[in-house]
Amino acid sequence: MAETKILLSESEIPARWYNIAADMPNLPGPPLNPATGEPIGPEALAAIFPMALIEQEVSRERWIDIPEEVRELYRMWRPSPLFRAHRLEKALDTPARIYYKYEGVSPAGSHKLNTAIPQVYYNKAAGIRRIATETGAGQWGSALSMACQFFGLECTVYMVKVSYQQKPYRRILMQTFGAEVLASPSDRTQAGRAILAEDPNSLGSLGIAISEAVEDAATRADTNYALGSVLNHVLLHQTVIGLEAKLQMEKAGHYPDVVIGCCGGGSNFGGLAFPFLHDRLTKGTNVRAVAVEPEACPTLTRGAFAYDFGDTAKLTPMMQMYTLGHTFVPAGIHAGGLRYHGDSPLVSQLYHDSIVEAVAYNQTAVFEAAIQFARAEGIVPAPESSHAVRAAIDEALRCKESGEAKTILFGLSGHGHFDLAAYESYLSGSLHDVPLSDEALTQGLASLPRVGV
C-alpha cells in the first residue's frame, strides 16, 4: 500500500522563498499614491512597514533567504504533510490521483502563520514594538497574535464587527495569545469614528478594518501594520507551501497536471501554485494553476483589471489588480476569508496574461464538497479551503468521464474547527446561495478611481 502522508524532515524546510516576479513575462504596474495618483517609491511605505519587507515587496531576485530564526519557528509544524486522498478517490470512483497539501496542522490552523512569523521577525529586527492589523474571519488575526507572542511584540487586531460577534472562538484564540481585539468600526481611529457617526450600527467590513489598522500604525511611531494577503512579500513567504509540495510530489513520483487553491487575497493560491508556475515559466511544463473564488465575490472571474484602493477609506496605495471596486461589499457568505474586493497584483497579472485560470462556485456546492471530503478523509475543511475541495472534486469527476488518470494537487489551507456553525447551517438545510446582482457589481465597479493603466 502506498503511503497516505508524504512527510519531509525538518531539514527539508525550504531555505529560500521563491519570488515569481523574477520569472513573470509582465509585471504589475507600480503602486500609486492614493492622493496624487503618482507612482510611489519604497520610502512611502516606510511609515507602516519595515524596510526589509519593503525590499521584498519590490525585489526582482528569484530566491530570497529565509532567516534562520524564522525557519526555527517553522519547525513547530513545518514541513506540513502532503496527503494522498486515497479514500476520496475511492468515494468518487475516479482514475485521477488526488493529493492535498494540508496547512491546517499549523498551530494557528491555517497557512497564515507562514507569513505572520517572518513579518513579525522583520518588524522586531527594525525595533518595532507593536503591530496593528485587521482580520475578517479571524484566521489572519489568530496567526499574527501567535507570531507576536512568540517574538514578544504587542498586537492589536481590528476585527470586523460581524465576525467579532459571530465568531467568538476566533476572538478568544487571539486573546489567549495575548492580543488586544477590537470590534471594527471602533472609536479608536478617525476612520472608525467617521463610520460610526454615519451608522452607529455598522457591522464593519474588511475595507473599514484595514483603514483602522493602517491609521493606527501610521500615527504611532512604535507601531507598524501587517497585512495577511495581497501584497508581494506575503505571497513570497507563502511559497514555502509550494516548495515543500514540489519536493513531496517528487517523492510521491507524480507531477501535478493541475494545482488548485482557493483565492481571496491570493496568498494561499500563490503560495502553493507559484513554485509550480516557476517550472512552467522557465521550463515550459504544462501545469495548470486554478484559482477558486466564491460567486458572491468573483474578483478574478467578473472584476476589472484596474488600479484600485485596498481599503474603504482610500488610505492605502492604489494597486493594479483585479477588483470589484473598493466600495463593493460582498454578501455574508461563510468563507469570510474570501470576501475581499481586490486580489494580489501578482495573481492578477498572471491571470490577465492567461498563465493562471480562475473559477467561481456558490457556497452550497462548496459545502456539499466539504462534507464529502470530511467523510472520506476525516478532516473538516475551512469554508475557504472547501472552495478548492469543490474544484478538485470536479476535476476528478471530469477524469472519471474521460477516463484520464490525471494528477490533481490542491491546497487545503486550513481546518474548519471554528466554522462549524456554517456546517450546521448546511446540514440543517438553511444555507443558501447568495446570487450577486448585476446592480451590486455595476455599483462596485463604478467606484474605481480614474487613473491610467
Place this chain on the structure above:
Amino acid sequence: MAETKILLSESEIPARWYNIAADMPNLPGPPLNPATGEPIGPEALAAIFPMALIEQEVSRERWIDIPEEVRELYRMWRPSPLFRAHRLEKALDTPARIYYKYEGVSPAGSHKLNTAIPQVYYNKAAGIRRIATETGAGQWGSALSMACQFFGLECTVYMVKVSYQQKPYRRILMQTFGAEVLASPSDRTQAGRAILAEDPNSLGSLGIAISEAVEDAATRADTNYALGSVLNHVLLHQTVIGLEAKLQMEKAGHYPDVVIGCCGGGSNFGGLAFPFLHDRLTKGTNVRAVAVEPEACPTLTRGAFAYDFGDTAKLTPMMQMYTLGHTFVPAGIHAGGLRYHGDSPLVSQLYHDSIVEAVAYNQTAVFEAAIQFARAEGIVPAPESSHAVRAAIDEALRCKESGEAKTILFGLSGHGHFDLAAYESYLSGSLHDVPLSDEALTQGLASLPRVGV
C-alpha cells in the same frame, strides 16, 4: 539545533498492541453480574460487544496483532508527532528536558480515534450495523462518529444534555460525520424516561448517558455498544501512543524519568504509560508514571478501591476499581472528559500496587498552565490534556530548584479548539475552583454496592 518534532514513518506504526495484563503482579478482580454479584464470563457481554473485543478484554497475551485495515486508517494521522518543548523549557528556565506526545493531530482532535477505529472494525466484522454510545464533552462521540462513517455503520450518540446545550460545535462535528445525536436523558430509552419522569429538567450525566446507550444496544439485535475508556480493550488500543513514543524517545536519545498523562477513565494515561511500565515491570527500570486528575473528581487520590457500577442505572457489570461511587456527580468543571466517578480497573490496580502515582489539581491552576503552554508552544490544549501540562510544568519547576536535568514526557491528548469558552472564562477572571465537599464525597462513597473484594 536539535529537532523540534520527532517523526516516524507510516511503516513504524505499531503492528501490535501491548497488553499490560501479561506483566502485572496482580490483576483486577473479575467483573460481577450487576444483579447477582456473581462473577460473569465473557458470554454475558456478548449482547453488547463483539466477541473479538471480549476476547481482548480478558486476554493475558502480551502482544495482540493490530488488523491491517485498522493500521491503514491509523495512517490518516499516525504516527503522531513527539515534540521537544524547547520554547516551554526556555520560558520555565528549567534544566529539565520536556517532551510531549501530541494526539490532537488526529482528525477527531484527540486520542479517542485510536480505539474508535478498531472497535468499529471488530463490530463490522461481527455483522453489526449500528453502534450506540454516550459522550460527555464530545471527544469520544466525535471519534466514534468518524470511525462509523469510515466503515459505513450507523451511529447514535447519547450526549449529556448540559454538553449538548453548551458545546454545539462538538454536536455539529458528530452530525457532519453522519451520526444521530440525542440529548441525554432522552425519551428513547426506559432509563432516560425514568430520569425525565423524576426531573424533566435533568441536565444529564455520563452515568445516565451510559445507561441509555447500553439499553439501546442491549435491546436491538443489529446494535452494539462502544465505550471510549475504562475497559481493558480500550486501554489496549491506546497503547499505540506509548509504543510510538518509546521509539521516538529512543530516536531523541533520552529515556523518560517520568511519564505524565491526564486520567479520567484512564485510556489516555494508560495508552501512553503502559508501554513504559512494561520496561519497569519486566526490566526493572525506574520510570515513574503519574496520572493527573481534577480535584473536583479525584477518583484515584480520594476514592475507594472497591467494586462499583459503571453507570447510574446499574446496568453495567460491577468492576473493581477506584471509584467515588456511581451516584457521585462531579462539579461542572471544563474538563468534561475527566468527570467520571470510576477509573480503569487496570490503572486502579496499578495504583493500588504503587506502580503508578496520582496527583490532583484545581482547574484555575490547570488553565494557568494551559495558557503558559499555548503561548510558548503554539498549541491550545484541551482542558483535560491541560492537567498533564500542569503536572509536567511542576515537575520541570522542581528540576529548576534541584538543578536536575530530568527527562519529562507528557501526553497532550487533544487540542482545545472546541473548548475556547473555557479559556475565555479563565482570561476574563470568571473561572473558579470548585472545592469538593466532604459531604459530597461521603454521599458518593455511601452508594458503593456491598460486594466482597
